[in-house]
Amino acid sequence: MTETIKDSVKAFIIENFLFGDTSYELADTASLIENDIIDSTGVLELVAFIEDRFGIAMADADIVPANLDSLARISAFIAARSAVPVSA
Amino acid sequence: MCGFGGYFGSVPDGKALLEKMTVAIAHRGPDEQGVFTAPQAGLGHVRLSIVGLGDGQQPMSDASGELTIAFNGEIFNYVELRDELRAKGRRFRTSSDTEVILHLYDQMGEDCVSRLNGDFAFALWDNRRRRMLLARDRMGVRPLFYTMRAGTLYFASEVKALLQVPGISAEIDPIALDQIFTLWAPIAPRTPFKDIFELEPASLVVADERGVATRSYWSLEFADRDAPPRHVNEGKAAEELRTLLTDATRIRMRADVPVGSYLSGGLDSSIVSALAAGMAPQGLRTFSVTFDSAEHDESAFQNEMAVALGTDHRAVACRAGDIAKVFPDVVRYAERPVLRTAPAPLYQLSGLVRDTGLKVVLTGEGADEVFAGYDIFKESRVRRFCGRQPGSRIRPHLFRKLYPYLPGLKQQSPEYLAAFFGAGNDPLDDPLFSHRPRLKGTAATKMFFSGDLRARLAGYDAADELVSRLPEAFGRWHPLHQAQFLESRFLLPGYILSSQGDRMAMAHGVEGRFPFLDHRLVEFAAGLPPEMKLKGLVEKHILREATKDLLPPSIGKRTKQPYRAPDSHSFSGRGEFDYVRTAMGEEAIAAGGLFNAKAVTKLYEKCRARPASGFRDNAAFVGILSTQLWLQTFTGTSIRTAEAA
Numbered sequence: 001m002t003e004t005i006k007d008s009v010k011a012f013i014i015e016n017f018l019f020g021d022t023s024y025e026l027a028d029t030a031s032l033i034e035n036d037i038i039d040s041t042g043v044l045e046l047v048a049f050i051e052d053r054f055g056i057a058m059a060d061a062d063i064v065p066a067n068l069d070s071l072a073r074i075s076a077f078i079a080a081r082s083a084v085p086v087s088a
Numbered sequence: 089m090c091g092f093g094g095y096f097g098s099v100p101d102g103k104a105l106l107e108k109m110t111v112a113i114a115h116r117g118p119d120e121q122g123v124f125t126a127p128q129a130g131l132g133h134v135r136l137s138i139v140g141l142g143d144g145q146q147p148m149s150d151a152s153g154e155l156t157i158a159f160n161g162e163i164f165n166y167v168e169l170r171d172e173l174r175a176k177g178r179r180f181r182t183s184s185d186t187e188v189i190l191h192l193y194d195q196m197g198e199d200c201v202s203r204l205n206g207d208f209a210f211a212l213w214d215n216r217r218r219r220m221l222l223a224r225d226r227m228g229v230r231p232l233f234y235t236m237r238a239g240t241l242y243f244a245s246e247v248k249a250l251l252q253v254p255g256i257s258a259e260i261d262p263i264a265l266d267q268i269f270t271l272w273a274p275i276a277p278r279t280p281f282k283d284i285f286e287l288e289p290a291s292l293v294v295a296d297e298r299g300v301a302t303r304s305y306w307s308l309e310f311a312d313r314d315a316p317p318r319h320v321n322e323g324k325a326a327e328e329l330r331t332l333l334t335d336a337t338r339i340r341m342r343a344d345v346p347v348g349s350y351l352s353g354g355l356d357s358s359i360v361s362a363l364a365a366g367m368a369p370q371g372l373r374t375f376s377v378t379f380d381s382a383e384h385d386e387s388a389f390q391n392e393m394a395v396a397l398g399t400d401h402r403a404v405a406c407r408a409g410d411i412a413k414v415f416p417d418v419v420r421y422a423e424r425p426v427l428r429t430a431p432a433p434l435y436q437l438s439g440l441v442r443d444t445g446l447k448v449v450l451t452g453e454g455a456d457e458v459f460a461g462y463d464i465f466k467e468s469r470v471r472r473f474c475g476r477q478p479g480s481r482i483r484p485h486l487f488r489k490l491y492p493y494l495p496g497l498k499q500q501s502p503e504y505l506a507a508f509f510g511a512g513n514d515p516l517d518d519p520l521f522s523h524r525p526r527l528k529g530t531a532a533t534k535m536f537f538s539g540d541l542r543a544r545l546a547g548y549d550a551a552d553e554l555v556s557r558l559p560e561a562f563g564r565w566h567p568l569h570q571a572q573f574l575e576s577r578f579l580l581p582g583y584i585l586s587s588q589g590d591r592m593a594m595a596h597g598v599e600g601r602f603p604f605l606d607h608r609l610v611e612f613a614a615g616l617p618p619e620m621k622l623k624g625l626v627e628k629h630i631l632r633e634a635t636k637d638l639l640p641p642s643i644g645k646r647t648k649q650p651y652r653a654p655d656s657h658s659f660s661g662r663g664e665f666d667y668v669r670t671a672m673g674e675e676a677i678a679a680g681g682l683f684n685a686k687a688v689t690k691l692y693e694k695c696r697a698r699p700a701s702g703f704r705d706n707a708a709f710v711g712i713l714s715t716q717l718w719l720q721t722f723t724g725t726s727i728r729t730a731e732a733a
Contacts, residue, residue, distance in 0.1 A: 019536070
């Protein structure tokens with residue numbers, strides 16, 4: 001891959017939830033909920049992005065903060081499901 | 089009802105100024121206009137004739153000519169007060185409630201307000217003492233704004249009248265904007281207009297040669313949580329409540345013109361309509377809004393209630409595009425940015441009432457604050473419940489039960505629900521515990537603020553200021569009462585009664601009356617133990633008990649569905665209006681200087697592409713658009729408007 005999973009997810013978050021604010025220091029482990037980056041609808045947008053972009057079908061049981069509440073967790077979840085290394 | 093403007097101090101051509109001020113608020117009083125001037129004082133008035141049709145002209149002076157009043161609102165107990173004053177030898181020249189205030193003031197001075205049961209704002213010139221008294225009702229139903237310029241006090245029912253004063257121009261107050269984008273409303277006395285203030289509910293201004301002093305004459309108070317409850321017998325409490333509510337409605341039917349009623353299909357307006365229908369031998373007219381989106385529409389319940397009561401019922405349809413069509417007018421009349429479109433259908437509704445020939449309507453507003461009807465009260469209880477066992481997977485399911493009408497929540501796992509609602513995270517002793525998730529979610533909209541605005545705000549925190557404004561006893565109250573106080577004292581006058589109430593109704597010269605905000609009822613409800621209001625997760629329990637014979641079970645047992653209207657997607661799709669595209673465009677955003685133009689462009693595109701955006705995106709869209717319209721309307725910042733595309 002020319003783009004890492006993390007880069008791709010990060011670009012989506014910046015574009016879709018931070019509306020292009022690249023000055024926001026989005027730490028890999030920062031909680032997206034506690035930092036008010038996503039709300040309840042945002043989670044559904046994130047799930048739709050992961051399914052569309054990475055071809056992963058997410059079950060209800062997958063949609064939990066443990067998998068999706070930070071850049072690091074999302075990347076690890078996608079990597080585990082798609083068997084693609086987080087760092088290409 | 090009506091509107092007024094005036095001054096205390098030196099004004100070169102007072103009469104001409106007063107005439108300009110009254111023209112600016114002519115919509116509040118289309119029936120008559122009048123001005124009064126004295127050395128150092130002036131009052132202007134526009135009248136909506138409801139009581140004393142032929143003899144209630146204003147400004148009104150007493151027989152001595154020493155006291156003159158300009159009054160907006162109604163004194164509902166004026167009949168009893170007049171009888172009482174007559175018994176003491178007072179002679180009345182008119183049949184109006186306005187004259188009652190003059191007599192009462194003559195007898196009691198400024199303490200006269202404690203005897204008034206009503207929705208009022210007035211300015212009273214006392215020529216003997218050379219002083220101007222301004223007063224506002226307890227719950228903040230009627231508005232009153234004021235400002236000082238060059239040693240003169242100017243005041244008016246709406247800010248647009250003050251903007252007629254030479255030297256006064258509109259400039260946005262960044263702190264107020266921060267408060268709106270955090271709390272939904274400015275914290276009075278602050279308004280969105282820099283250096284223009286709002287008289288707080290239940291307050292007085294006394295202006296004389298010594299200066300201008302403000303004081304409160306009433307406050308909403310609850311008993312300490314450990315104090316023995318004032319009411320222990322639920323049956324007796326329900327009986328007393330019914331008596332009070334019936335009387336509150338009865339005295340709000342007093343008018344020399346027909347009185348109608350709003351009917352939303354919910355519990356509160358149905359109760360008011362049912363009581364009113366029983367008191368209107370000539371029949372009651374009811375009015376409602378319908379939506380073409382099933383998510384917002386309540387017409388089935390409205391029709392059921394109208395049929396049950398036999399009212400002459402009319403509805404205004406709020407169709408796709410209607411909100412966008414009236415939104416610039418909504419901002420012009422509301423005089424403030426808003427984060428939701430909910431005022432727009434109410435603006436349409438008051439237009440329908442006026443077209444039907446009525447100018448007075450009863451509404452069910454206030455019941456949710458007084459009897460703990462809002463979801464936020466239940467949510468707070470569930471958050472405390474979850475907070476006791478933060479690891480529980482079962483407890484957070486309750487959040488889904490609270491918001492069955494929010495599709496986004498249905499699909500969330502318990503872990504996410506707990507995280508969104510801060511269950512287990514927020515300290516239980518936080519004074520704003522009940523409102524933290526809302527404040528946090530709303531404040532997220534401030535990510536669109538420009539760098540310049542952020543710099544001007546310099547780290548200001550609206551929530552901290554809110555905490556600083558709480559009464560000393562607040563910490564001793566039951567958590568439900570704390571939450572009720574926050575809703576009743578700040579959001580009710582700051583948003584519900586103003587942006588959705590007075591200003592939208594008065595835009596069409598319609599007076600709303602609020603039986604649930606009768607201060608006797610408010611004080612009674614404040615004295616009820618929390619469990620009589622919120623029983624388990626059933627809201628307004630005691631109110632349901634007190635009125636269960638009035639309504640069909642389908643209405644009486646209905647779970648609260650908050651009044652909402654379609655938000656950002658009202659402004660996109662077919663019928664998109666040019667003004668929206670222009671106001672949200674980079675050029676206009678940059679000209680306004682308040683928001684980040686690039687981020688707003690992305691938000692605009694996102695909301696257009698996916699209408700089902702969540703709370704934050706919707707609130708940000710509506711908040712930014714209304715702020716841009718506010719700038720255009722009041723400061724002349726160039727945002728070109730055009731007809732529908």
